[in-house]
Amino acid sequence: MPKIVNHDQRRLELVDATWRIIAQHGIEGATMREIAAEAGFANGALKPYFPTKDSLITFAFGHVFNRTNQRIAERTAGKVGIEALHGFCQEVLPLDEDRINEARIVIPFWQKALTDATKTELHESSMHQWRAGLQVHLRQARSRGEVTVPIKDEDIINQLMCILLGAQIIAAMSPGEHLPAQLNAQLDAYLLLLDPAHAIESR
Numbered sequence: 001m002p003k004i005v006n007h008d009q010r011r012l013e014l015v016d017a018t019w020r021i022i023a024q025h026g027i028e029g030a031t032m033r034e035i036a037a038e039a040g041f042a043n044g045a046l047k048p049y050f051p052t053k054d055s056l057i058t059f060a061f062g063h064v065f066n067r068t069n070q071r072i073a074e075r076t077a078g079k080v081g082i083e084a085l086h087g088f089c090q091e092v093l094p095l096d097e098d099r100i101n102e103a104r105i106v107i108p109f110w111q112k113a114l115t116d117a118t119k120t121e122l123h124e125s126s127m128h129q130w131r132a133g134l135q136v137h138l139r140q141a142r143s144r145g146e147v148t149v150p151i152k153d154e155d156i157i158n159q160l161m162c163i164l165l166g167a168q169i170i171a172a173m174s175p176g177e178h179l180p181a182q183l184n185a186q187l188d189a190y191l192l193l194l195d196p197a198h199a200i201e202s203r
Contacts, residue, residue, distance in 0.1 A: 011049050013039050015060045019101040027108040032056075054112065058119060061109040064102045065126050068092060072133065081141040082191060088137060089187050092130070092164045094171035095180040103168035131157050147194040156194065163190060 017039035021030040032053055036043045050056035068091060075087040094100045113119035134157045141147040147156075167183055 007049070011059065012063065014041070014046065014049060014056065015063050015105075018056060018060050019105050022104045022108070023101050027057075027104075057105070057109055057112065058122070060105045061119075061122070061126075064105050068102070069129075076137070081137065081144045082146040082194070085134065085137040085141055086187070086191060088133060089160060089164060089191075090184070093167050093180075093183050093187065095183060100171050103172040106168060107172055127161070131161065134160055141194070145195075149194050149196060159190070163187065 014035060017035050018030060021034050021038050025034065030053070032046055032050075033043050035053075035056070036046050046056075050059065071091040072088050075091050076084040079087055094103050109119065110123070113123045135153060138147060138153050138156060142153075149156075163186070167186075171183075
């Protein structure tokens with residue numbers, strides 16, 4: 001009886017191998033041969049799944065995004081307002097080794113998206129989804145009196161996106177200098193500024 005192969009699982013194994021290799025050798029060192037060896041594949045066995053490294057990086061970006069969204073959904077379940085906003089942001093921030101490795105996947109994808117319209121569209125769609133999620137929590141926070149600062153929601157969301165995506169770049173480039181406690185403290189400090197009266201009381 002022929003062996004049944006779970007192709008979806010095999011693709012995920014390759015994604016996991018990819019970010020382990022990138023973490024060790026960088027994107028240029030992540031050759032298809034190295035990735036295949038890390039995942040326990042023969043070199044030629046990758047082609048049915050990912051004909052090129054470019055296609056693998058694109059799939060990996062989608063996988064990282066979906067994985068992050070699953071964490072966000074779990075963290076924010078049953079929460080509203082500023083608590084949900086805080087939980088959302090924490091699941092994007094690179095607060096552990098897995099999430100730093102995710103950032104190492106995302107950054108090469110960004111580089112390729114600069115000159116590839118399909119990848120640009122995928123990235124913009126993904127970021128639009130995050131912005132929409134942040135908007136929901138921010139509106140709830142305003143309605144609950146947890147955000148009182150006279151700044152447009154759009155500007156607050158843009159600032160949060162800069163914090164989150166900037167943290168991914170910084171953590172990937174110099175993880176030893178930006179520890180989880182620091183990133184959490186920076187997030188807490190920013191969210192506190194959204195309610196100036198509460199910020200003053202907290203001093």
